[in-house]
Amino acid sequence: MAHVKLHIPGPVEVSPKTFQALCNPMIGHRGQGFKDLYARIQPQLQTLLGTNQLVYLSTSSAWGVMEGAIRNLVSKKVLNCMCGAFSDKWLDVSRRCGKEADGVQVEWGSPIRAEAIDQKLSTGQFDAITLIHNETSTGTMSPLAEIAALKVKYPDVMFIVDAVSSMTAVPIGFDTLGIDVLLAGTQKAFALPPGLSVFTCSPAALSKAATLKDRGYYFDFVEFQKNAEQHMTPSTPSIPHIYALGSKLDEFFAEGLENRYSRHRHTNQQLRDWATRHGFTLFPEAGYESLTLCCVNNGAKPVAGARVVDASKLQKLVKDRGFLIDGGYGKIKGTTFRLSNMGDETPETMNALIAELDQAMALL
Numbered sequence: 400m401a402h403v404k405l406h407i408p409g410p411v412e413v414s415p416k417t418f419q420a421l422c423n424p425m426i427g428h429r430g431q432g433f434k435d436l437y438a439r440i441q442p443q444l445q446t447l448l449g450t451n452q453l454v455y456l457s458t459s460s461a462w463g464v465m466e467g468a469i470r471n472l473v474s475k476k477v478l479n480c481m482c483g484a485f486s487d488k489w490l491d492v493s494r495r496c497g498k499e500a501d502g503v504q505v506e507w508g509s510p511i512r513a514e515a516i517d518q519k520l521s522t523g524q525f526d527a528i529t530l531i532h533n534e535t536s537t538g539t540m541s542p543l544a545e546i547a548a549l550k551v552k553y554p555d556v557m558f559i560v561d562a563v564s565s566m567t568a569v570p571i572g573f574d575t576l577g578i579d580v581l582l583a584g585t586q587k588a589f590a591l592p593p594g595l596s597v598f599t600c601s602p603a604a605l606s607k608a609a610t611l612k613d614r615g616y617y618f619d620f621v622e623f624q625k626n627a628e629q630h631m632t633p634s635t636p637s638i639p640h641i642y643a644l645g646s647k648l649d650e651f652f653a654e655g656l657e658n659r660y661s662r663h664r665h666t667n668q669q670l671r672d673w674a675t676r677h678g679f680t681l682f683p684e685a686g687y688e689s690l691t692l693c694c695v696n697n698g699a700k701p702v703a704g705a706r707v708v709d710a711s712k713l714q715k716l717v718k719d720r721g722f723l724i725d726g727g728y729g730k731i732k733g734t735t736f737r738l739s740n741m742g743d744e745t746p747e748t749m750n751a752l753i754a755e756l757d758q759a760m761a762l763l
């Protein structure tokens with residue numbers, strides 16, 4: 400199969416080194432070898448997530464843990480903060496879990512603001528909220544610190560945060576934020592193949608979970624804690640992924656987290672500059688643009704004089720040149736398109752993409 404390099408916002412390009420790490424010899428998940436592996440990466444994961452809590456490994460994509468958070472932590476009613484395809488879906492998932500749920504919906508491309516959540520929580524109806532930090536479908540980042548600050552006012556409400564497409568690319572300090580669950584799938588900014596998620600829980604979340612009867616088994620947070628204390632997972636994990644995660648974490652710390660964050664800021668700016676140079680505007684509300692992808696406005700928000708192209712044609716032209724970009728998600732497919740700078744991308748690799756994008760634009 401000819402290699403088409405991924406610049407879609409997940410899964411992202413996986414390096415040969417990471418693929419190599421997947422190929423370590425298999426070991427038993429209850430043996431010392433596995434415990435040593437998990438114990439070795441645990442402090443790195445804790446530093447990455449900014450927590451003293453144990454970080455859990457879930458052999459599932461992010462939705463497993465997102466659904467698990469609902470089943471573990473919602474007894475009264477959950478407030479789902481909705482600003483795009485993934486966050487909107489969480490309301491539906493909450494209801495499918497048989498929970499009382501309500502949404503606070505903003506227009507796609509707008510962030511979730513603390514005031515809107517505050518207003519809803521003040522009704523006293525809710526015991527949990529879900530928030531997507533970086534809504535990947537619209538390329539919009541919500542102000543997490545501002546929202547997490549509400550926790551002081553509502554200490555009994557569980558704050559569940561999806562950082563699927565921002566974790567490792569921007570700093571997110573779990574303990575400092577004071578939230579209750581932080582989760583990510585690893586096929587986004589971690590640049591691993593799909594199939595593994597990482598998450599952590601506050602002591603309050605673990606206590607709350609212990610009181611809920613219908614939390615199931617595979618995503619039972621109490622089981623994750625009990626097992627993690629012994630450097631294990633509740634069920635057989637994808638051990639190859641965990642080897643690869645270990646390899647990736649070594650890379651993160653060799654680069655330095657601050658350098659990694661500034662690299663993502665820089666490569667993201669390259670995409671924004673490219674879009675501006677070609678007369679496009681960005682889809683997200685100004686000031687809330689994602690740092691891990693660029694969601695280009697291609698007519699979804701009419702702006703006088705702004706460039707609009709045939710997004711599927713652009714996508715095809717770029718693909719013929721060996722790069723896959725995203726043609727827009729859900730109801731904004733075609734009227735936006737998305738370019739990812741997540742993972743291992745550098746100024747040089749972004750320039751290679753940008754050169755092909757420039758050539759394709761000349762043909763439109």
Ligand SMILES: *Cc1c(COP(=O)(O)O)cnc(C)c1O
Pocket residue numbers: 409460461462463485531533534535536561562563564584587
């Ligand atoms: C990709 C993504 C998900 C869903 O991840 P799956 O791997 O499909 O489970 C959830 N939230 C965000 C913000 C995402 O970008």
